[in-house]
Amino acid sequence: MANSIAFILANVLSYYLNRVFVFKLPKGNLHEMFVEFSSFISSRTLTYVLDLSFMFIFATILKMNQANQTLILKIIDQIILGLVNYFMSRAIFNNSERRIHERLTKKNSSADQ
Template identity: 35%
Template sequence: MDGKELLQKNRELISYLFFGVLTTLVNYVSYLLFAPLFGTTTVPTVIAWILSVIFAYVTNRIFVFRSKVRGWKALSFEMVSFFGARALSGVLDVGFMWLFADYLGFNDKWMKLVSNVFVIIFNYAASKLVIFRKKENGAIK
């Protein structure tokens, strides 16, 4: 297998990692911008989550999983699934930040990076296995 075939075979994973890094940057930079304005990590984490989830949905739908979903009903299901899964990972992110930064006193900037690693893994699994799963003849593969 040559390099081109290897890239094509792993296109989805490579593009997920690429856009995952960009989404993490959106999340982290947003957090850094809003963190000085609040006395807790919760509000800036939520703001950063909202901005990064919007960015992630657009890039995952178009570039990573190349969703072909059309029609209001199917698109609504896809969006609700995506934002629902991200809401769960957002709760994990907020809880992680509260526990390790606010409660235990670890450096919030480092904890935000560690939290993002767990969030990326969870979000990929949810996107791959549930939200953007491929369908064949109307049946889920």
């Protein structure tokens, strides 16, 4: 239970920090932000499942379960997942930025007419 709560809180905070400080997106409308947040959480859930799968395969099936092996595996695992999370987040936030830009451009062109 504690791990699940930590996962949820960490990812909600991560969403906010990525949106505001990394990708510097302006506020979107509530629907757009909900879709973006849902995509973000889905991508993080996918990488969580990849993390569990990676560790299960190497530690249990391939019997790489001694302390030094597990530590090396976890470091490699976290590097790979960090990269996957970054590129998935970049795709999600770039898509949102494009939609916001299109909406603002359409709004400005309507106001000009």
